[in-house]
Amino acid sequence: MVPLEPWEKVFIKLVGRQKSYADIDDVHAIIGCVTCHGGKEPADFATAHDSENFGFVRDPSIVAETNCNPCHNGIVATSANSMHSKAWGEQTTIAQRELGADKDHNNFSECAIELTEGFSRECSSCHTTCGQCHISRPNSAAGGFIENHRFKKTPDQTNNCLACHGSRIATDFEGHLEGNEPDVHSTKYMKCWDCHKEDMHADASGSATRYHLSDLPTCEDCHNYFEVPNFYHQIHWPSEGEGLSCFVCHSQPYNNCNSCHTKDPNSLNADWWQTGYAESATETDVHTGSGGYKEFPDFKIGYNYDHKLHKGKFIVVRHIPIVRDSYSPWGHDQLANYDVRPTWEYTSPHNIQRFTPQTDTTGGGYCFKNCHAKGDSASINIDRYLWQSDVDTDYPDESIANMPVVVDDKLPDTWQKP
Amino acid sequence: MIKKIKLIAIVIISLFWIACDPGHETVDIGDPSTCEGCHTSEATLKVYAQASGTEPSGGG
Numbered sequence: 490m491v492p493l494e495p496w497e498k499v500f501i502k503l504v505g506r507q508k509s510y511a512d513i514d515d516v517h518a519i520i521g522c523v524t525c526h527g528g529k530e531p532a533d534f535a536t537a538h539d540s541e542n543f544g545f546v547r548d549p550s551i552v553a554e555t556n557c558n559p560c561h562n563g564i565v566a567t568s569a570n571s572m573h574s575k576a577w578g579e580q581t582t583i584a585q586r587e588l589g590a591d592k593d594h595n596n597f598s599e600c601a602i603e604l605t606e607g608f609s610r611e612c613s614s615c616h617t618t619c620g621q622c623h624i625s626r627p628n629s630a631a632g633g634f635i636e637n638h639r640f641k642k643t644p645d646q647t648n649n650c651l652a653c654h655g656s657r658i659a660t661d662f663e664g665h666l667e668g669n670e671p672d673v674h675s676t677k678y679m680k681c682w683d684c685h686k687e688d689m690h691a692d693a694s695g696s697a698t699r700y701h702l703s704d705l706p707t708c709e710d711c712h713n714y715f716e717v718p719n720f721y722h723q724i725h726w727p728s729e730g731e732g733l734s735c736f737v738c739h740s741q742p743y744n745n746c747n748s749c750h751t752k753d754p755n756s757l758n759a760d761w762w763q764t765g766y767a768e769s770a771t772e773t774d775v776h777t778g779s780g781g782y783k784e785f786p787d788f789k790i791g792y793n794y795d796h797k798l799h800k801g802k803f804i805v806v807r808h809i810p811i812v813r814d815s816y817s818p819w820g821h822d823q824l825a826n827y828d829v830r831p832t833w834e835y836t837s838p839h840n841i842q843r844f845t846p847q848t849d850t851t852g853g854g855y856c857f858k859n860c861h862a863k864g865d866s867a868s869i870n871i872d873r874y875l876w877q878s879d880v881d882t883d884y885p886d887e888s889i890a891n892m893p894v895v896v897d898d899k900l901p902d903t904w905q906k907p
Numbered sequence: 908m909i910k911k912i913k914l915i916a917i918v919i920i921s922l923f924w925i926a927c928d929p930g931h932e933t934v935d936i937g938d939p940s941t942c943e944g945c946h947t948s949e950a951t952l953k954v955y956a957q958a959s960g961t962e963p964s965g966g967g
Binding site: 494495496499500501502503509510522523526528530531532533534537638 | 939940941942943945946947949952953955956
């Protein structure tokens with residue numbers, strides 16, 4: 490996303506008969522600028538933006554308890570512990586890789602102080618404030634008003650949702666990967682919130698990750714395959730937990746990530762993770778992921794070792810950017826229990842199509858020719874799966890971590906193996 | 908019939924409101940001594956952005 494010009498970020502454009510901000514938002518205009526933002530008015534530039542002496546703050550919703558209350562007190566109270574505010578899932582993954590597989594976000598505070606402080610400094614800087622969803626672009630997209638400081642009840646899909654969820658969701662949903670089509674839901678002009686009806690402001694402190702949220706959307710919310718008999722669905726979904734995740738057949742290749750994205754905020758090159766992310770976001774070499782934040786398209790079917798959390802025996806897995814020393818820039822050299830959690834994790838790519846490389850039956854025949862590792866196309870189809878040998882070759886330090894998710898002993902004996 | 912009358916009334920009132928609403932009066936646009944005067948003026952913001960050498964963060 491191209492950052493706005495500096496002046497553009499704070500420009501309130503009056504159009505037509507608008508004569509002041511009150512004509513854009515008469516409710517919030519009553520409150521006045523300095524009530525929320527602090528500073529001084531009237532004043533010269535420096536005094537008006539003086540944080541030290543006049544308490545100027547660019548994002549008042551950092552302290553939502555003060556500045557968004559009492560009008561929004563219900564939302565403010567729960568949102569403080571929402572998934573977006575606290576990134577509980579990230580806390581869980583760190584806690585598990587540091588403390589052990591049986592830990593979750595509730596144990597995060599027991600992690601080394603380098604981790605908890607680093608998390609507060611970097612991760613929490615994006616996860617997030619009221620204003621970063623309802624007024625401006627998020628910090629990760631360098632900020633800037635979306636619509637003249639108008640408070641938007643529904644965030645802007647492009648400037649809010651996809652500004653953060655860009656490298657994976659936006660890339661997938663809008664079909665930016667070479668050879669991919671946009672997600673069919675995108676071509677039907679559906680928006681994020683047409684599926685994601687979960688309460689974004691809800692207290693999610695009881696959920697270890699976003700996938701633990703009780704009101705996440707599912708394909709079955711709209712697509713009840715029992716209503717429309719389909720041979721392929723009947724074969725591949727014999728009973729709950731036994732078949733394939735919908736994504737196995739209906740997602741296209743998606744972005745995977747390598748390496749870590751923490752940076753030393755105390756170094757001379759204290760640009761945090763955003764710069765590294767932006768500079769290398771188009772690099773696609775899976776084997777040169779060290780030292781930066783690299784993306785590469787791939788498609789891998791893995792074994793679902795957590796049936797309670799995800800449906801299907803086989804799922805689509807995505808390589809995520811975590812290495813044993815990911816947090817060394819924060820002063821934490823090694824994750825003590827790095828091997829307890831796979832680095833190829835369950836994923837739900839937002840690039841759904843009815844016909845994908847897996848389901849395409851152009852020219853006749855059945856789609857198993859595109860997937861089953863046997864027969865003429867076995868050598869090609871083998872690449873669709875995540876094997877232990879893949880991990881051993883490309884990510885030798887992650888061999889143990891990914892043992893639960895590789896498919897080696899999960900597929901039929903008659904199928905070829907690498 | 909009543910519904911139609913209501914609809915017509917609403918349309919007429921809306922047109923009247925659009926035509927006559929003078930908007931809220933404000934300080935002079937471009938007046939750098941007030942928040943709104945500056946932040947509603949593209950020219951003023953550009954001058955300050957260049958002069959201060961700082962990059963406005965754009966709020967939350």
